[in-house]
Amino acid sequence: MNSEAVSKKIYIEIVKKIRKMIDEDGLKPGDKIPSERELSERLQVGRSSVREALRAIELLGLIETRRGEGTFLRDARGNQMVQLLSTFILQDQKAVKDLKDTIQFIEMDCLRVILQRNNDEGIHHYRQTVEMLDDVSDDEFFLKMVELTDNHLLYRIWVVLNDFYRSLDLKKETSSKPAYLAVLDALMNGEEKEVIEKYKKLRKLL
Amino acid sequence: MNSEAVSKKIYIEIVKKIRKMIDEDGLKPGDKIPSERELSERLQVGRSSVREALRAIELLGLIETRRGEGTFLRDARGNQMVQLLSTFILQDQKAVKDLKDTIQFIEMDCLRVILQRNNDEGIHHYRQTVEMLDDVSDDEFFLKMVELTDNHLLYRIWVVLNDFYRSLDLKKETSSKPAYLAVLDALMNGEEKEVIEKYKKLRKLL
């Protein structure tokens, strides 16, 4: 029963098998995955090991467990991760500044990518959307912006950090529509310096 | 936020208590933390719950478990996280490109920060170090660079992503010393455009 060479932790293997299972069964966000007991039986491992694996996947924000109902796939958004990060990483004021800085670095990176891609139609379409809406929050504006960048990893990082930042109850500054439009216009104009300038104005960094 | 919420999972609470314990006892990297059985008894919870908490902390790269020895604090570097990320996020080639891009975005952000800080002495000192060493790897060069940025969060993210990227066995390109020096010189010169240009040359992006 115990083949050698398997000194690795079981739960890591289980994570991989569950991932494979999700792939093969073509499960999508919202779908239910097998119960802990069924996984335990199908994979021939103890339920506690299955739970350790699920905990890890949950930490990555990929599943959600609901007592009495089951375990479900979710559209990856950091959740537990945020809680734990806040427990460990947020120990001094410097950390908050680092967090804020990092979020803004990513946002500027996104702007640069969008600028370089030179996708005027996409930007124009987005500008129209913004113009129509009555109130736009910074979150919405940049979420869309980061999505436009089409870098899933960067998107994930930004979402986690932004959720985290919002979870601290600092004053949430919201900018005005003209500030958003100014950034978008600068993007269409095509001057990096101007884009960054408008961005910093929006974020009140000047 | 701090309301009852009795429905919270025990293991989250345990994580917080362990963190507090580490603080109060003044434990440092390398130190041993109490055994699972002792934690279980001291916190009056089941050992399996303690294990789920330790798994979470391990995922964050903050502890290391050694069978037969115990559990030890470590100098936070993403480890298990990397393995799990690779299991889940690395599903297509696009993901690899996103990863590479993201690493490079962060590196450029660091360069911009260093540039703005205008810390000539620090850069000069670093330049001397590089000049003396016989061979410098990209990893070493940028690790130092990200450290210089003095943003612990950004540092952590970079380390995780970079470890991850290195763990895929793609060809590891190493640049020549002149390329490093060119970036450093550009930093001292103070022109952002030139810094980015030298960086891209180093990364062979031109």
Place this chain on the structure above:
DNA sequence: ATCCGCAAGTGGTCTGACCACGCTGTATAT
């Protein structure tokens, strides 16, 4: 003094049990 082996301690895993909660089908009341 050196070496070896065994006991103790630790993490890794499994099993079985019980609780808390959500859902659903059925029996009951209207």
Place this chain on the structure above:
DNA sequence: ATATACAGCGTGGTCAGACCACTTGCGGAT
């Protein structure tokens, strides 16, 4: 016939105890 209440079942959450695998260190044998 319809609406409501409730009990049973399946699920995740937690606990206790038992082994196993591995490391260390102590004590006895040489």
